[in-house]
Structure formats: C-alpha cells, structure tokens
Amino acid sequence: MLIRALKWLVALILALVLVIAVGGMLLSPKFQVTRTQQVKAPPDKVYALVVAPRAWAQWSAWNRRDPAMTIAYSGPDSGTGAAWDWKSTSQGNGGMRLTAAEPPLRVAYEIRFEGFSSVSTGELRFKAAGDGTEVTWRMDGDMGGNPLYRWFALFSDQMIGKDFSEGLANLKAVAERP
Numbered sequence: 001m002l003i004r005a006l007k008w009l010v011a012l013i014l015a016l017v018l019v020i021a022v023g024g025m026l027l028s029p030k031f032q033v034t035r036t037q038q039v040k041a042p043p044d045k046v047y048a049l050v051v052a053p054r055a056w057a058q059w060s061a062w063n064r065r066d067p068a069m070t071i072a073y074s075g076p077d078s079g080t081g082a083a084w085d086w087k088s089t090s091q092g093n094g095g096m097r098l099t100a101a102e103p104p105l106r107v108a109y110e111i112r113f114e115g116f117s118s119v120s121t122g123e124l125r126f127k128a129a130g131d132g133t134e135v136t137w138r139m140d141g142d143m144g145g146n147p148l149y150r151w152f153a154l155f156s157d158q159m160i161g162k163d164f165s166e167g168l169a170n171l172k173a174v175a176e177r178p
Contacts, residue, residue, distance in 0.1 A: 023147070094113040
C-alpha cells in the first residue's frame, strides 16, 4: 500500500514538473505592463520627480517598502545616463539607468534585476491634460528561455502592475503638494 502511494506521489511530481517545463516553453517570454494616473500638477513638475534618480525615493513603491534599501548613484544627477543600483532584503537587488530624457514629455530607462539575465526597458510619459498631467508608466521585458521565468512573464501585469499603480499614486501625492 505504501509503495503504491509513493509511486503515485512520484508520478504526480513528475507530471507537475513536466507541465511546468513544457507549459513554460509554450508561453511567450515577453511581457508588457502599463498603468496611467492623472496628476493635478504641470508636466514639468511631475517630470522633475522622475528624471532625477534621487527623487524616486520620494514616490517609488519599492523604496517606500524598504527604507533600509542601500542605493548607489552614478552618472549625472538627472537625465540620460543617470543610474542607480540598489540592494534590498525585501525588494531584491538590481539597477536602473535612464536611457532618454525629453523634458517634459518622457523619461526612458533600462532596469535589471539580480538573478535574471534579461534587461527590461520602460518609460514614463507626461501629457498635459486639463489642469494637470496624464502620466503613463510602461515597461517591456523578455524573460528569455527559462520556462519557469516565462510563467513570471504570464503574471507580470498583476505582479508589477500593482507596484506601478502604487508608485503612480505616490507620485501624484508628491507632485500635488504645494
């Protein structure tokens, strides 16, 4: 009886591994996450909070979740080439570099996370809308050939999207302060 139960358990585990591996290979490695927020502040004020890496600590969901996060800045203080690397026990380790800065319309970046070989790209766009700014945050990525990471790509909108929504809400609150 015990041997039969162990055989079923081993078969179940192997079937699960097979589903994860084969299923993962059938999934697209690419993902895109987009969120938008209305901010009652002019585009140049909102842009200034995004184009300077040190300003991200005021509104980024990741920085707020781990105030003990260590950050090393490099390059210029703002704009293209400005970069930072972080180490965090709760948010992981990684780095970000601004790749384009078009005042007050757009800030683009590359982001990498330790443990993932791929680099994702993203941007925040600022569009004057009525008495404020419409901010759109988008990130595109590719999880590569690892079938397990492809499952992460499948659920990236739910996982990363909540961080974007929280970050944009924080950005709104900071930008709308007098």
